[in-house]
Amino acid sequence: MVDAPEGYSGEGFFTTKLSDVVGLARKNSMWPLPFATSCCGIEFMATMASHYDLARFGSERVGFSPRQCDLLMVMGTIAKKMGPVLRQVYLQMAEPRWVIAVGACASSGGIFDSYSVLQGIDQIIPVDVYVPGCPPRPEAILDGFMKVQELVGQESIRRRNSEQYKALMNGYGIE
Numbered sequence: 090m091v092d093a094p095e096g097y098s099g100e101g102f103f104t105t106k107l108s109d110v111v112g113l114a115r116k117n118s119m120w121p122l123p124f125a126t127s128c129c130g131i132e133f134m135a136t137m138a139s140h141y142d143l144a145r146f147g148s149e150r151v152g153f154s155p156r157q158c159d160l161l162m163v164m165g166t167i168a169k170k171m172g173p174v175l176r177q178v179y180l181q182m183a184e185p186r187w188v189i190a191v192g193a194c195a196s197s198g199g200i201f202d203s204y205s206v207l208q209g210i211d212q213i214i215p216v217d218v219y220v221p222g223c224p225p226r227p228e229a230i231l232d233g234f235m236k237v238q239e240l241v242g243q244e245s246i247r248r249r250n251s252e253q254y255k256a257l258m259n260g261y262g263i264e
């Protein structure tokens with residue numbers, strides 16, 4: 090069971106904000122798209138397995154079609170050559186969409202301070218939550234996932250049409 094949003098209740102009725110109801114539904118039914126390129130992907134496999142069980146959060150429906158998913162989980166080293174592919178996957182996801190950078194490599198390039206590795210995926214797509222670690226343990230991935238759930242639950246349904254959000258997208262060259 091999930092907690093009900095704030096609101097007013099009386100005998101036979103409950104009222105709340107539409108934004109809160111939408112947020113409640115969205116945050117408890119996220120469909121992750123795992124974009125795993127290296128070792129952090131193994132930690133994600135453990136996160137999906139029975140011991141840690143991401144399904145407890147309503148997210149057992151992992152998808153590999155960007156058009157059906159709303160949470161891009163980037164796990165692993167992203168080479169500069171891979172950057173345009175990752176960006177294309179992000180662009181193919183419908184709004185609203187969220188992004189987690191899992192581990193040091195996705196967040197900052199990690200130990201690979203080299204000419205060929207992207208020094209953080211936020212150079213090409215906006216990131217909502219960063220999970221530290223090399224690799225992060227499954228608990229840390231779950232913690233990052235719960236942080237995204239918080240953001241999703243609190244997000245106004247108007248945010249994606251706001252000037253600030255358009256400016257953020259324009260900053261990445263996304264219309």
Ligand code: SF4
Pocket residue numbers: 127128129130164165166192193194195199200222223224225
């Ligand atoms: S952060 Fe560490 S464990 Fe994760 S992909 Fe990079 S090198 Fe591998």
